[in-house]
Amino acid sequence: MNDRKPATPASTGRRARVERATKETTIVVAVNLDGSGRAEVATGVPFLDHMLDQVARHGMLDLSVQAKGDLHIDAHHTVEDVGITLGQAVKQALGDKAGLTRYGHAYVPLDEALSRVVLDLSGRPGLEYHVPFTRPMIGAFDVDLTHEFFQGFVNHALVTLHVDNLRGQNAHHQAETVFKAFAKALRFVAPRCTTVVSSDPATIRNAARVVLPGQSAMPDCMRCLNASGLREVVLQACSDRPFLGICLGLQMLFENSEEGPTTGLGVFAGRVVRFREAAMVDSGGRRLKVPHMGWSPVRREQEHPLWHGIDDGTRFYFAHSYYPAPDDVGMTAATVAYPAAFTCAIARANIFAVQFHPEKSHRAGLQLLSNFVAWNGRV
Numbered sequence: 001m002n003d004r005k006p007a008t009p010a011s012t013g014r015r016a017r018v019e020r021a022t023k024e025t026t027i028v029v030a031v032n033l034d035g036s037g038r039a040e041v042a043t044g045v046p047f048l049d050h051m052l053d054q055v056a057r058h059g060m061l062d063l064s065v066q067a068k069g070d071l072h073i074d075a076h077h078t079v080e081d082v083g084i085t086l087g088q089a090v091k092q093a094l095g096d097k098a099g100l101t102r103y104g105h106a107y108v109p110l111d112e113a114l115s116r117v118v119l120d121l122s123g124r125p126g127l128e129y130h131v132p133f134t135r136p137m138i139g140a141f142d143v144d145l146t147h148e149f150f151q152g153f154v155n156h157a158l159v160t161l162h163v164d165n166l167r168g169q170n171a172h173h174q175a176e177t178v179f180k181a182f183a184k185a186l187r188f189v190a191p192r193c194t195t196v197v198s199s200d201p202a203t204i205r206n207a208a209r210v211v212l213p214g215q216s217a218m219p220d221c222m223r224c225l226n227a228s229g230l231r232e233v234v235l236q237a238c239s240d241r242p243f244l245g246i247c248l249g250l251q252m253l254f255e256n257s258e259e260g261p262t263t264g265l266g267v268f269a270g271r272v273v274r275f276r277e278a279a280m281v282d283s284g285g286r287r288l289k290v291p292h293m294g295w296s297p298v299r300r301e302q303e304h305p306l307w308h309g310i311d312d313g314t315r316f317y318f319a320h321s322y323y324p325a326p327d328d329v330g331m332t333a334a335t336v337a338y339p340a341a342f343t344c345a346i347a348r349a350n351i352f353a354v355q356f357h358p359e360k361s362h363r364a365g366l367q368l369l370s371n372f373v374a375w376n377g378r379v
Contacts, residue, residue, distance in 0.1 A: 014190070016092035020085045024077035025069040027085040033093050033190050035062025043067040043082055045075045047141035048149075051179040052082075058108075059183030060374065079145040083152030091157045094190060097121055104188030108181040113168030115177035119161055119185040126160035127151050131178060135171045146175055150182075191373045201233045209372070210237040214248025218272065218322070219260040221248050231265070238267050238351060242377035245353030250346065251324060253353060259322050268348065270326035275338070282339045291321040292338045298356065301332045304347050304379060306371045314364045316356035318344075323355055350377035 014033040020026075039056035041049045043065060056063040065086070069078030094100065105118040115131075127150055133143040154161045163182070168174035198204060212234060214221050225231050237243055238253070245253055254264045257272035264272070280288040295315040300307060316336075323342045326332065333352065334345035344355040352372070358365035 014093050014095070016089040018085050018089045018092065020081060020088070022077070022081065025067060025081040027081050028064075028066045029082070029085040029089045030062075030064040031086070031089045031093050032062035033090075035060065038062045040064045040066075043078055044069060044071050045078055045141065047138055047175075048075070048079055048082065048145075051175065054176060054179050055183040055186075057183075058180045059187045061183075061187075075142065075145060076148065080148040080152045083149035084156050087153040087156030087159075090153075090186070094121070101189045101191070104185040106181045106184030106188060108177045108184060110173045110177045110180075111170070113170060113173035113177045114166045115168075115174065115181045116164045116166055117161065117178065117181035117185045119159060119182075119189055121189055122160040123158050124160065125155045125158055127154045128162040128164075131163060131165040131174060133165075133171045133174055134169055138171050138175060143171060143175065146178065187374075188370060191370060199228060199230065201230060204230070204233050204237060207237070207241070209242035209244070209375075209377075210234075211244045211246065211372075212237075212249035212252065213246045214250075214252060216248075217259060218248060218251060218257045218262045218264075221252060222262050222264065225252070235265060235267070238265075241350060242372065242375050243351045243353075244372050245351070246359070247320060247355060247357060250353035250355055251322060253346075253351070254324055254326070257322060267351070268326055268331065268346070269328065270324060272322050273325050274322050279340065288339060291319060293319045296336045296338060296356075298334045298336050298344060299341075300334050302347065304333055304352065305375050306347075306352050306368055307333075308371050309367045310364050310371075315361075316344075316354075316358065316364060317360040318356045319360075320355060347379065349379070 015031065017030040019028050037057045037060050039053045041052045043049055044067060052063060052065055065082060067078055067082055071078060100121060102121050107114065107116050129147050129150060131146065136143055150161060150163060163178055165174045165178060196203060204210060225234065251257055251272045252264050253267040254270045254272055255266045256263050258274050275290045277290065280290060282288055295317055297313045297315050300312045326343060326346060331346045331348045332343045333347040335341040336344040346353050358368045
């Protein structure tokens with residue numbers, strides 16, 4: 001706007017605070033990307049306050065917005081300048097973008113309305129905005145100002161944003177799904193974690209959550225785990241924080257494996273068995289190869305936070321000759337058929353483990369990993 005005073009930035013970690021003053025508005029925005037969804041918002045525009053509260057809650061960021069504007073004229077300057085200042089704050093909080101995912105997207109429904117937002121940390125501003133509101137006003141809020149908010153945000157966050165309301169009859173629902181999807185897309189590119197690949201016991205003990213991937217063969221994995229002194233560290237992680245096992249990282253959780261044979265960690269009762277060659281014939285009489293390698297549809301056996309946003313029957317990538325046979329079938333979170341159905345995912349308390357490879361499973365795998373990052377270890 002006119003006669004803008006220089007913004008006053010202050011940031012530490014993934015936090016930032018920005019002040020912006022013009023002839024029309026005075027805005028102060030503070031953001032913490034590693035927050036818990038708390039919002040303190042007072043813009044003088046009630047509907048905007050409601051939308052910003054949704055951004056904080058669904059983006060799991062802490063957000064403070066204090067604004068004074070020329071509302072005696074209309075809300076245009078206030079809404080636009082809040083978008084600008086929030087864009088500046090997010091840009092500062094993201095820093096050099098190290099460790100972030102460049103692209104993020106989210107679909108959010110609300111009753112009859114459905115919106116999609118796609119975000120690219122491109123370093124340049126760009127907005128494609130397609131929201132056909134069904135009426136011009138939501139209470140006293142002019143729906144045109146939604147575009148002004150996002151235009152201000154992208155211009156100063158230096159991101160590319162595609163905003164599409166795919167369907168909707170209620171204008172409030174249309175707007176709310178747009179803001180919620182924006183929050184989810186932002187969380188996707190800036191997840192609340194730092195990923196470290198480590199075999200250092202102290203680093204693992206201090207981790208908020210642990211992924212045990214495993215590689216090679218069960219005898220080699222268990223031998224290295226025992227020789228490195230990490231066995232007790234892994235067992236501790238299994239007991240007190242969100243834990244994700246992948247492939248051999250699933251198999252090692254059981255008492256023993258036919259591969260070797262090898263004694264496992266014994267976290268769960270059960271064993272790991274090899275595909276029986278005699279049984280590897282599908283319903284059409286065709287012989288199936290061992291190892292099981294390729295994409296197969298995974299059938300959910302129980303709901304779990306890590307399945308959020310993933311359709312039942314989604315195909316995941318497998319590469320294995322052995323699979324788990326838990327004593328307690330109630331811990332089976334998913335099965336896959338090759339050719340007979342077997343357990344390919346387990347869930348118990350703070351532990352979730354899969355036989356397939358999410359890191360090789362395209363969007364669904366990324367969604368599962370993103371869900372793990374956001375999971376608090378409770379079902």
